[in-house]
Amino acid sequence: MPGQRSASEFLRAGRYGVLATQSRSLPGYPFGSITPYVLSAAGEPVIYISTLAEHTRNINADPRVSLTVFDPADAADPQAGARLTWVADACALVPDAARMIAARYYRFFPAAAAYAGTHDFSFYALRLVRLRYIGGFGKIGWIEPQQIDLANPLADAEAGIVEHMNNDHADALRTYCRHFFGRDAQQAVLVGADADGVDLLADGTALRLPFTARATDSDALRQRLIELLRLAREASSRA
Incomplete structure (x- = not known):
């Protein structure tokens, strides 16, 4: 049951979340959009976004973001289900790091490989500042970066x-x-x-x-x- 999963297990099981960025068009307001992600070798969510997208423009002006991950299986009663909010700084990956994550991202999201030949899409790692996990009764609270290890030894x-x-x-x-x-x-x-x-x-x-x-x-x-x-x-x- 989702409520029995740890924060790391829950994040690994996810495939997408709601990315909230600082709006340039409406300063002071958050802008949310659905965004797929995969975890890097270090355990950071990595997103693949277009320079034409509103959220990318927002990130380039202010890298402070959050990614809220939830389980679609809990749609009937979403407030009773587990969810996680990853508060982070979005960092564009340098070419070598982007090449390392690209193969993994395209395996998880094969359709995204079609974007590889364009210059419109770039990889961004979401560097953790703090995360909030609600995993069921008794599993609610903030988790600091040093309290969670998502690095992949494989x-x-x-x-x-x-x-x-x-x-x-x-x-x-x-x-x-x-x-x-x-x-x-x-x-x-x-x-x-x-x-x-x-x-x-x-x-x-x-x-x-x-x-x-x-x-x-x-x-x-x-x-x-x-x-x-x-x-x-x-x-x-x-x-």
Whole structure:
């Protein structure tokens, strides 16, 4: 249940949020817009935005922003669901850092790759100042940057893990989708991996498969994936 997730687990499971910037057109007022994000190796939300967009113009004038993330599954009663507000400074990534995050971003959001050939889009990291997390009863409060660690210990190995799983274990990925999410996907692809879980696209739908124990290196990740596959296959054999 969402209320039992930590702030880091909740942020990792998200794919988009409401980006609030300081309006240039109406000084003193916030301007909100829906914005996709992925987490960098350091655990910072990274957004990919056009120079033509209102929020980009606002950021270039005043980098102070917030990103509010919520769970669409809580739409029937959103105030009872978990949500997180990431208060940050938006920083444009230098070319080397942008190249490093681009491949990950395009895996999570394949349609965004079409923008890569233009000069209108740039990557911005949201550098944390403070975050507010409401995760259920007894889980409400502010969290300081030093109190949360979202760095991905698998960042350097992630691209190879993704390639290996998609090329050699497509059946396992479809099994995960079928057993853990009830989706009989025609195409299931792995797009991300970190210590707390893996991210998939099942016929274009984003899915987050969390681990019950952290995987801080590639060997541990392999063991987690094998165990999840074993559980799924055993359940299927009993059905």
